[in-house]
């Protein structure tokens with residue numbers, strides 16, 4: 001939060017702004033597959049849309065209600081399994097059920113399970129909540145091994161999404177058909193969550209995040225509010241899991257494991273929990289990192305971790321927070337005065353980052369991937385893990401960049417301080 | 427006529443230490459009742475017991491004839507008794523308006539509704555506007571609660587207690603830490619917003635107490651040693667001994 005946001009009264013948030021956002025979002029959803037055609041690209045969009053919805057559901061807990069769930073993948077996975085079994089059973093029975101409505105079944109199932117889980121987990125917030133959600137998730141994961149007929153064994157439960165036949169004029173053979181399903185569910189659920197945030201229950205969720213005890217002294221049950229948030233988050237996660245099942249045509253226990261729970265936590269946090277679309281941003285950025293970076297570097301998990309550490313330490317508002325302060329900066333009219341320093345900071349940051357990349361890649365090649373030989377090209381530079389010069393280059397870049405950042409940041413703070421002062425007197 | 431609050435033989439121990447040692451206290455309907463006593467006497471603890479934050483070790487708390495001892499805070503609030511806190515206890519990251527909206531939702535029957543946006547609820551808007559006006563916080567409507575000045579935060583704290591529409595209010599040192607002029611203003615505010623309700627208030631400022639209270643109870647070391655009109659309390663030898671005497675010497 002910037003000081004501006006605190007002190008300036010009543011930023012107008014009229015209907016027009018809401019319509020503008022909605023229009024832009026819908027336009028984007030329609031335009032994306034046109035801009036990125038091709039089966040692989042659309043399949044990627046499906047994955048990103050699914051994860052965006054998953055992260056949005058998680059933020060009902062983390063950002064809205066201030067609850068740290070360590071087991072949100074449970075409902076993503078269970079939703080996906082419920083959807084898969086629904087497809088299998090109905091295909092078996094020869095029913096013609098429209099495929100696009102399958103996520104409603106997965107979502108409803110996850111919602112019902114979420115009510116039960118929420119009832120168990122919601123007595124208190126904070127640490128007890130986190131621990132109970134972790135325990136429940138581990139329980140469900142362990143139970144999966146006991147019921148191979150439900151969860152499949154190693155290879156999971158496979159479906160053929162075309163088994164239910166065509167509906168709505170689509171036969172669901174192509175990724176583009178699935179994109180239509182993903183886009184509509186994403187838009188519907190996002191709109192629903194947006195609306196929820198505006199209702200009395202949504203306001204009370206924020207109140208529980210802010211001061212759960214006080215809510216009780218106003219006549220409300222904080223437990224019931226947490227439980228509602230939990231069930232809603234579970235239901236939407238179930239929809240996302242169902243979409244994943246339709247997209248990949250396979251569900252494995254991996255989808256409801258700790259790795260997936262961690263992934264959605266990181267996506268949401270890195271994207272920014274205090275902006276409605278922050279989780280979407282996080283899901284897209286992390287999702288793309290996962291897909292692309294894993295192709296070009298064995299160390300992609302490392303960069304992922306570094307990004308997380310950077311956000312936690314330097315930008316707790318997440319990527320959305322950075323974006324918002326950028327927009328605030330552009331609107332403040334002082335961007336010109338700060339441009340030279342911001343440019344210098346960006347350059348210093350890029351140099352330090354280049355140093356990190358060089359060192360990380362050298363490290364991976366020297367260690368894990370030593371079998372590939374000592375020669376490696378990083379950022380267009382021909383390096384060698386056995387040459388001291390290569391390591392020195394990385395170290396120097398990192399140190400020079402980092403050393404330059406500190407005084408530059410201090411000067412920026414000074415400049416902003418004086419700009420704020422002149423702004424006040426003007 | 428049943429009393430608003432009738433407390434009988436109330437005790438509260440933290441481990442081996444008994445802090446409330448058999449309190450008997452009656453607050454009549456519609457009266458402004460002050461609770462005074464030295465620091466650490468157990469005034470806040472007594473409020474916690476009445477409002478459900480703490481469960482008593484033994485004893486009865488009859489609110490309008492019904493025993494509420496050990497009940498949950500939410501239940502007690504819904505029954506018509508609400509409170510403010512000595513240490514400001516508001517929603518810091520929400521705006522003043524949002525704070526008040528939370529406080530009126532139950533009373534107006536919206537509860538956990540998901541049917542309509544809060545901003546579209548006419549009764550909520552009307553009630554909040556009236557409260558903002560009463561609390562002199564209209565100009566701060568959209569400011570985050572943690573950006574308010576101290577007296578403004580105390581006004582909001584009071585507002586949350588009042589907004590719930592309770593017939594009986596417990597106010598724990600609503601004017602603590604305020605300057606002289608701020609206190610006078612806060613007192614006027616409290617008199618105004620508690621009009622027609624029952625009030626039990628902890629306060630240290632003797633000037634304030636003798637001005638506003640119909641009756642006063644003196645809590646010393648976990649027991650009520652006297653209850654009476656300001657005149658009676660002023661003359662009570664036990665009170666003089668235990669409390670007023672010592673503060674007069676200190677002053």
Ligand SMILES: Nc1ncnc2c1ncn2[C@@H]1O[C@H](COP(=O)(O)OP(=O)(O)O)[C@@H](O)[C@H]1O
Nearest residue numbers: 440443445463464465466467468469470471472
């Ligand atoms: N949770 C607790 N555990 C142990 N002792 C407590 C607790 N709460 C209050 N006390 C003690 O009870 C006594 C009365 O506190 P309090 O009710 O806050 O006094 P007052 O409001 O009259 O100044 C103090 O001595 C305090 O240390």
Ligand SMILES: [Mg+2]
Nearest residue numbers: 469470471512
């Ligand atoms: Mg006290």
